[in-house]
Amino acid sequence: MPLILISGYPSSGKTYRSNQLVEYFKTKIEASSDARINRLTVCHINDQSLGLSRDVYREARTEKDARATEYSAVKRALGKDTIIIADGLNYIKGFRYQLYCEAKAVQTPNCVVHVGTPIQNCEEINARLLENKEEDGGYAKDLFDNLVYRYEEPNGMTRWDSPLFTVPYEDEKPPLGDIWEAMIGSEGKVKIVKPNQATVMKPATESDYLYELDKTSQEILNVILDWQKDHPGEGGGELTVTEGTIELPANPVSLPQLQRIRRQFISLNRQHNLPNSRIRSSFIEYLNYNLG
Ligand SMILES: Nc1ncnc2c1ncn2[C@@H]1O[C@H](COP(=O)(O)OP(=O)(O)OP(=O)(O)O)[C@@H](O)[C@H]1O
Incomplete structure (x- = not known):
């Protein structure tokens, strides 16, 4: 509770x-x-x-x-x-x-x-x-x-x-x-409700949820990496993507750093079914917090 x-x-x-x-x-x-x-x-x-x-x-x-x-x-x-x-x-x-x-x-x-x-x-x-x-x-x-x-x-x-x-x-x-x-x-x-079968979210066992988590976060990483490749030497800034804005820091972000954030996000969310429509915006929010 x-x-x-x-x-x-x-x-x-x-x-x-x-x-x-x-x-x-x-x-x-x-x-x-x-x-x-x-x-x-x-x-x-x-x-x-x-x-x-x-x-x-x-x-x-x-x-x-x-x-x-x-x-x-x-x-x-x-x-x-x-x-x-x-x-x-x-x-x-x-x-x-x-x-x-x-x-x-x-x-x-x-x-x-x-x-x-x-x-x-x-x-x-x-x-x-x-x-x-x-x-x-x-x-x-x-x-x-x-x-x-x-x-x-x-x-x-x-x-x-x-x-x-x-x-x-x-x-x-x-x-x-x-x-x-x-x-x-x-x-x-x-506000309080007793957790029961109707209110407790089901653990995410469906492979399509994990697939979505994996795919969506990788897509966003690719957008960042592509942008950095196309704009070498440019400082950070705001990168607008579907459902949000990524705030890139002044120095380029490395692939290992991005992958680490992505892995953390997946492991934190794999047990909890975020609605599929929220995965993208949640990952953008998580990225911004970790890059900020
Ligand atoms: N706002 C306050 N007014 C009066 N006394 C306070 C206040 N804040 C803390 N104290 C006093 O400071 C001491 C330490 O407080 P407390 O044990 O609550 O800290 P803590 O943050 O829980 O410590 P720890 O990090 O060890 O868990 C206590 O003696 C407490 O009474």
């Missing part, structure tokens, strides 16, 4: 904001007289609840395992009567995209809450947490800097990061009412 993905720098207050959301959502559920809302519970998932230490972010392998653990926990909860608050760094746009696909696959609303604490405040909080051994928190300085460097800020213009709610550090609370409205709906207009 609804997925609220929290994202922010290390020590930015993600758990602090998540707790405010949990409290508000629990109160709203209890106060509701609508049976569809009453049966909901709130599921707060974070590294601590999953038994993951902050040091997992030191190495690619341990971080990958940690992400897989979070992914499975969210996926399991998506099938239940829960409002999921996925409280983590969630700093890789590809990872947010994957979770967005999972939410779409069960036709449940999703949003991203960006804890917009400026780096300087995060540094101060982090240093305080490291000093104060009583509080369980804080990253070693080199790890903190590295995670800030790698952070891919959510972009509300993309499907997978929208709707996007950004919470400034000085705000007392996140926009709780707006988030509730986006996830659950307003009185008398409840």
